Amino acid sequence: MRLLAFxxxxxxxxxxxxxxxxDESSGGALESSLAYVPPNTPFAVAIDTxxxxxxxxxxxxxxxxxxxxxxxxxxxxxQIEQGAGGVSYEDDVRPLLGNPFVVSATDPASFIDESEDxxxxxxxxxxxxxxxxxxxxxxxxxxxxxVAGATVFEDDGTVFAxxxxxxxxxxxxxxxxxxxxxxxxxxxLDVDTFERSLEGLPEQALARIYVELQSLLEQxxxxxxxxxxxxxxxxxxxxxxxxxxxxxxxxxxxxxxxGGELSDEDLPLASGDEAAQVVRIPGEVGxxxxxxxxxxxxxxxxxxxxxxxxYGEYETGKRAISQRFDIDVEEDLFGQLTGDLSVSAAVNxxxxxxxxxxxxxxxxxxxxxxxxxxxxxxAGLGVTDIAPRGDLFEARLADGGRFVxxxxxxxxxxxxxxxxxxxxxxxxxxxxxxxxxxLVVSAxxxxxxxxxxxxxxPELGLGGIFGGGLFxxxxxxxxxxxxxxADGMRGSFSLTVD
Numbered sequence: 049m050r051l052l053a054f055x056x057x058x059x060x061x062x063x064x065x066x067x068x069x070x071d072e073s074s075g076g077a078l079e080s081s082l083a084y085v086p087p088n089t090p091f092a093v094a095i096d097t098x099x100x101x102x103x104x105x106x107x108x109x110x111x112x113x114x115x116x117x118x119x120x121x122x123x124x125x126x127q128i129e130q131g132a133g134g135v136s137y138e139d140d141v142r143p144l145l146g147n148p149f150v151v152s153a154t155d156p157a158s159f160i161d162e163s164e165d166x167x168x169x170x171x172x173x174x175x176x177x178x179x180x181x182x183x184x185x186x187x188x189x190x191x192x193x194x195v196a197g198a199t200v201f202e203d204d205g206t207v208f209a210x211x212x213x214x215x216x217x218x219x220x221x222x223x224x225x226x227x228x229x230x231x232x233x234x235x236x237l238d239v240d241t242f243e244r245s246l247e248g249l250p251e252q253a254l255a256r257i258y259v260e261l262q263s264l265l266e267q268x269x270x271x272x273x274x275x276x277x278x279x280x281x282x283x284x285x286x287x288x289x290x291x292x293x294x295x296x297x298x299x300x301x302x303x304x305x306x307g308g309e310l311s312d313e314d315l316p317l318a319s320g321d322e323a324a325q326v327v328r329i330p331g332e333v334g335x336x337x338x339x340x341x342x343x344x345x346x347x348x349x350x351x352x353x354x355x356x357x358x359y360g361e362y363e364t365g366k367r368a369i370s371q372r373f374d375i376d377v378e379e380d381l382f383g384q385l386t387g388d389l390s391v392s393a394a395v396n397x398x399x400x401x402x403x404x405x406x407x408x409x410x411x412x413x414x415x416x417x418x419x420x421x422x423x424x425x426x427a428g429l430g431v432t433d434i435a436p437r438g439d440l441f442e443a444r445l446a447d448g449g450r451f452v453x454x455x456x457x458x459x460x461x462x463x464x465x466x467x468x469x470x471x472x473x474x475x476x477x478x479x480x481x482x483x484x485x486x487l488v489v490s491a492x493x494x495x496x497x498x499x500x501x502x503x504x505x506p507e508l509g510l511g512g513i514f515g516g517g518l519f520x521x522x523x524x525x526x527x528x529x530x531x532x533x534a535d536g537m538r539g540s541f542s543l544t545v546d
Contacts, residue, residue, distance in 0.1 A: 077147035077173040078239060084171045084216050084227040085152040085237040090263035092152040092237060094256045097145040097172070103254050106292040113522040113545050135186060143179035147172060148256075152237070166219030169227045173213050180215065196228040245287035248538070249300050253289035260285055261303075276353045278314045279346075282306045284536075295524075300540040307534030314349075317532040318342040318486040325477030326488050327390040327402060331495040333526075336477060337389040338486035340403065344382045373417045380414045385460075390477045395499040400472035401462040405455075412455035415441070419453075437466045485531025485539070493523035493543055522546055 078094055085092050096103055135141065151170040174180045189203040198211035200221075207224050208217045216231075218224035230236045237258075245258045261283040265271035275281045282305040289300050312319045317337075324336030337343065352359040366377045375381065387404025405411040419441040422431045430446040440454035440461075453462040456473035463469035480490045497520035528541030 078150070078242075080173050080214060081148060081150035081171040082237050082239055082242060083231040084169055085150065086154060086169075086226075086230065087235055087237050088260065088263050089152045089154060089237055090260050090267065092150060092242065092258045094148040094150050094242075096252075096254050097147060097149050099145065101252070103252055103292055106294050107254065107297070109294045110292060110297060110545055115518050135183065140179065140183045140186060143176040144172075144174040144183070146175040167223070168217075168219045169223055170217040171227075172215055174215055175213075177213050180210065180213075184210070195225050196232050198228050200224065245285035245302070245304065246289065247287070247302060247304075249287055249289045249302055250291045250298075253291040255288075255290045257288040258285065259288075270354075273354055277350050279305070279310060279316060282310055282314075295546075296542050296544040298540060298542045301538070303537040303539075305534065305536045307536070310534040312534065313345070315532050315534070316343065316346040317530065317537075319532050319534070320486065321484045321531050322486070323480065323483040323529060324388050324486055324488045325390065326480055326490045327392050327400070327472065327475045327477050328490060328492070329392045329394075329400075329475070330492055331499045332392045332394045333489065333491040333496060335391040335393070336480075336488040336490075337391075339387070340385045340389040341382050342486070344385070369421055373421045375414055375417050375421070380410070381418070384411045384414070388477055390472070390475075392472065392475075395496065395503055398464040398468060400464070400468040400475075401460075402472040402475060402477070403460040405460050408455055408458040411460060415453065415455055415460070440466055440469055442466065480527055480529065483527065483529035485529050487530040487532075487539075489526070489528045489541070491526045493526040494520050496526070497523050 081094070082092070098104070149170065149172045151168060153168045184201065187203055189201040189208075192200045192202045192207070194200065195209065196211075198209040198214075198216065200207060200209045206217070207221050208215060209224055209228055210216075211228075214231075216224065216227055218227055242258050246256055249256075262275075265274060265280070265283075268274070284304045284306055286304075287302045289298075291298050291300075318339035322338065324338040326334040326336040328334050348359075348362075351362065369375050369377060384405040384407065385403055386406060389404075390402040391399065393399045419434045422434050422443060431443050432446050433444040435442045435444065437452060437454075439456055440452050442450055442452050444450045451462060451464055452466045452469045453460075454469070455461070456470055459473055461469040461472045463472060480488050483490075501520060522545045524544040524546050526541070526543050528539065530537055530539035
């Protein structure tokens with residue numbers, strides 16, 4: 049167990065410490081490690097361990113801008129070594145690193161939750177086989193036979209195998225033997241399939257993740273029913289990367305669908321690269337959504353497919369509203385929401401919403417009728433009462449909460465209180481630099497972090513660089529966006545530092 053735990057720990061250690069011997073042949077090393085992964089695995093991640101490479105040098109630049117950032121790596125190394133039975137990161141582990149460490153799981157849930165099942169296979173091509181032999185000897189792992197030319201070891205309940213420069217770990221002996229025999233044939237996850245899921249994403253990254261979405265759905269209890277939804281049935285792979293530059297940490301993804309049978313109406317978000325705008329309020333996170341009516345239509349279509357009976361009740365409710373309050377929910381309410389929807393959310397739970405509507409005057413009349421209907425039809429939402437607040441309405445909830453909504457200055461607004469709702473009416477949404485697509489997020493990361501620290505630091509007894517805000521000072525911007533088409537979704541999120 050010590051060898052597996054220590055090998056996993058060095059990956060975290062590499063994030064915060066530089067100085068190892070890299071290997072320029074990481075492409076072939078990736079292919080060699082993927083050979084142990086089942087072809088139908090729903091999940092595989094390749095983690096960069098070349099801490100002398102550009103990615104870790106850039107990450108070191110980012111971490112070094114934070115107070116005490118330069119010492120975090122050394123502290124983590126010391127903690128690992130103290131629990132590793134005399135194993136030294138510098139002498140015993142560093143010489144092994146440089147190539148991708150590949151981890152896969154047939155059942156990802158068992159890999160990340162607290163289940164006793166350990167359903168994983170992991171492999172790495174080490175850079176120094178002599179150092180590997182010395183590490184195995186130091187941990188006193190016991191030889192336990194041979195499988196497919198590889199020597200199997202057992203170390204305090206953990207099994208792993210070594211064949212030349214390859215080290216393979218698995219959750220059970222059976223999984224390990226399957227992996228070793230798999231590598232001798234062609235029935236495994238191939239590098240072309242892995243790379244295809246990551247098309248258009250950075251080739252150099254700290255972590256590169258492959259997800260086979262249909263395999264993942266097969267393991268979910270409601271997966272078969274979910275595939276009745278056309279867009280879900282069209283899902284193929286999800287590729288993700290986490291990478292670093294000298295002044296940012298970035299996460300990008302590419303979700304691929306088989307778009308041959310899909311139309312724009314089948315998509316969960318409005319299609320196209322045109323970016324939604326965002327309301328930016330200091331200390332809050334802003335979200336922008338272009339054409340929210342598309343999201344509503346996708347929800348209704350999915351609801352109808354997955355729960356016909358429940359959807360029937362939902363439609364009955366809409367007809368009752370129409371007959372009693374003279375509201376056509378589709379045209380007068382949902383159909384008006386074709387502009388941008390902006391949301392600003394604070395750390396303490398307060399929020400504001402701003403939505404552009406096609407006909408503000410007509411929508412205002414609709415909102416008035418909705419306000420009349422909510423106390424009778426809003427039981428499912430916990431609404432107990434509606435009270436006028438000037439040109440707005442305040443909804444009171446059974447749990448004591450409340451929110452405000454209405455039309456002000458020609459836009460629909462809502463908020464945790466009247467002041468917030470009216471403030472959103474006067475705010476002008478802004479473009480976010482580099483954003484593409486109908487979903488956009490933006491925030492001043494330093495101000496948001498300060499709000500978080502001010503809220504949690506006293507409760508946790510934190511002071512110094514945390515309570516004083518020094519830890520947040522290097523943070524700059526948090527921006528991201530998602531673009532959707534029949535062929536999938538592309539998204540990127542970036543956290544920059546000063």
